[in-house]
Amino acid sequence: MCGITGWVSFDRDLRAEGETLDAMTETMSCRGPDDRGTWSEGPAALGHRRLAIIDLPGGRQPMTAATPEGTVALVYSGEAYNFTELRRELTGRGHGFSTDSDTEVVLRGYLEWGAELAGRLNGMYAFAVWDGRHDKLVMIRDRMGIKPFYYYPTPDGVLFGSEPKAILANPLARARVRLDGLRELFTFVKTPGHAIWDGMHEVEPGTVVTVDRSGLRRHVYWQLETRPQTDDRDTSVAAVRTLLDDIVRRQLVADVPRCTLLSGGLDSSAMTALAARQLAEHGERVRSFAVDFVGQTDHFVADELRATPDTPFVHDVARASGTDHRDIVLDAQALADLDVRAKVIRARDLPMGFGDMDASLYLLFQAVREHSTVALSGESADEVFGGYLQFFDEEARNADTFPWLVRFSRDFGDDADVLRPDLTEAMDLEAYVADGYRTAVAGIRRLDGESDFEYRMRRICHLHLTRFVRVLLDRKDRTSMAVGLEVRVPFCDHRLVEYVYNTPWALKSFDGREKSLLREATADVIPKSVYDRVKSPYPSTQDPKYAVALQDHAKDLLARPTHPVFDLVDAERLRRAAHRDTPQITQASRRGLERTLDLALWLDLYSPEVSFS
Incomplete structure (x- = not known):
């Protein structure tokens, strides 16, 4: 896992721009703490920071191949889980290899198949190839958008990077x-290709972007498609289990210590149990880590989102699967620490997080990194199998908008209520969301004979897999890579996504519950307590000291009335929230405090030019 960056300028020789390339590359140092490398030739310059996972001595980058027509150079971030099969095929086609890395397989694969290589890869990846044979840059991103990838067109070429900070350098x-x-x-709608920074774009998931002297072109090599599927219940359950066994086996491959992230929910428990069983075949024991908060289990109060604390279920799984388990227990002071908040914003480049859940995720990853370099996560199972509350909420199901926004509005209040009224009016978020929703559902194909209800559920599943999940995948990647931890997401394997997406909703929820297929497919490896547990989201602290700390930080901010955040935020609303009695601090008001503090720190860190046009 790594950080990549680069610059193509057809009107200059970039060998003279080493200082700028170095600056761009060094912004990726957290993503790649083990090694660095740069390469330039004529109009192209590439930078790389490496987190060594496979073939520790042999996977250095940028990696180049000399051909009679010119040099082909690669910078690559991610993992190709089928690199062993591809290497075997390429060897049969006459390619020689000097390393054991998947990076060289990708480079040789490009030499053999060009950009069509993308369709042959199974994994998470973002990579750029400078093809000196044709003076063109080829940028490719994985199907689900697991690895981030941004670009910024210039008058004579393009800048690119794993993260916006590389481009902004x-x-x-x-x-x-x-x-x-x-x-x-x-708005929390994640418009495909939108990078928020003006002039910057994402390489969209499943897309190849090519830049040459004639301009920039995009080609979609994969997208989520509607296909008929007639497998019965038993066949579907068996197919899911077969896929999961293969996926987990592939994603356990690493030359460094690996572990699992365990929440005690169905997703992470199933993944941990499968990993434990497979490692046990080789006499190994899986490590597992869970986040917890001081006093949370003993003083837990059930609410509409979370009926039970995680820790008892976590420990059930750890015992049943025999994992080497560790709880990472955090207190309110650590969660509210402004330095931690700043690190999260720096990791994301934007103030668009989840408050204490972002802080706890960062601190969890930081602690895990002391013991392991690779972690498997249960992320994305809710989107794939239909696990969120909004899948079963009639209002959310029937709303002509993104269904999660119905739940968010009900549970947390209006996320934009921290903004100045004049800015809220100018933004017209309602119209923006409505336009985004119409675009998002326009291309979802309905099967012949599909009922109105099944088609509505298909649309909801599609929206989660093409909009909602991308927010969470970006959060996971950027937060984990900020501490040099590679987090893999087995449930995002495109084979599983395609199969389950095209399974009718009646089968996805055949027992009247969420994630029926996943539950039944892994029933033999998970504890009964987890099998019976109702879905619970990622945990959030209930400690009132956290809310008090937020209020104290807000009061400090209010003491600086000229701070640029007040060009965006309504100071009077913030003042009321900062002085509210602690028992009256709702989830919505706490969220408003968190968003305001995030905005203020982002403005301090990036000094962006904010234009209201």
């Missing part, structure tokens, strides 16, 4: 956010 990039960028920050 180049003087050609302008750190500006316009009104549409602000809208994206406050």
Whole structure:
């Protein structure tokens, strides 16, 4: 796992721009603490920071191949889980290898198949190839968007990077956010390709972007498609289990210590149990880690989102699977620490997080990194198998909008209520969301004979897999890579996603509960307590000291009335929230405090030019 960056300028020789390339590359140091490398030739310059996972001595980058027509150079971030099969096929086609790394397999694969290599890869990846034979840059991103990838067109070429910070380190990039960028920050809809920073774009999932002297072109090599599927219940359950066994086996491959992230929910418990069983075949024991909060289990109060604390279920799984388990227990002071908040914002490049859940995730990853370099996560199972409350909420199901927004509005209040009224009016978020929703559902194909209800559920599943999940995958990647931890997501394997997406909703919920297929497919390896447990989201602290700390930070901010955050935030609303009695601090008001503090720190860290046009 790594950080990549680069610059193509057809009007200059970039060998003279080493200082700028170094600056771009060094912004990726957290993503790749083990090694660095740069390469330049004529109009192309590539930078790489490496987190060594496979073939520790042999996977250095940028990696190049000399051909009679010119040099082909690669910078690659991610993992190709089928690299062994591809290597065997390429060897049969006459390719020689000097390393055991999957990076060289990707390079040789490009030499053999060009950009069509993308369709042959199974994994999570973002990579760029400078093809000196044709003076073109080829940028490729994995199907689900697990690994981030951004680019910024210039008058004579392009800048690119794993994260916006790499691009913003180049003087050609302008750190500006316009009104549409602000809208994206406050709507939670994740418009495909939108990078929030003005002039910057994402390489969309499942897409190849090619840049040459004639301009920039995009090609979609994979997208989620509707296909008929007639497997019965037993066949579907068996197919899911077969896929999961293969996926977990592939994703356990690493030359460094690996572990699992365990929450005690169905997703992470099933993944941990499968990993434990497979490692046991080789006499190994899986490590597992869970996040917890001081006093949370003893003083837990059930609410509409969370009926039970995680820890008892976590320990049930650890015992049943014989894992080497460790709880990472956090207190309110650590969660509210402004330095931690700043590190999270720096990791994301944007103030669009989840408050204490972002802080706890960062601190969890930081603690895990002391013991392991690779972690398997249960992320994305809810999107794949239909696990969220909104899948079973009639209002959310029937709303002509993104269904999670119905739940968010009900549970947390209006996320934009921290903004100045004039800015809220100018942003017109309701219209922005409505436009985004119409675009998102326009291309979802309905099967012949599909009932109205099944088609509505298909649309909801599609929206989660193409909009909602991308927010969470970006959060996971950016937060974990900020501490040099590679987190793998077995449930995002495109074979599983395609199969389950096209399974009718009646089968996805055949027992009247969420994630019926996953529960039944792993029933033999998970404890009964987990099998029976109702879905519970990622944990959030209930300690009132956390809310008090937020209020104290808000009061400090209010003491600086000229701070640029008050060009965006309604100071009077913030003042009321900062002085509210602790028992009256709702989830919505706490969320408003968190968003305001995030905005203020982002403005301090990035000094962006904010344009209301």
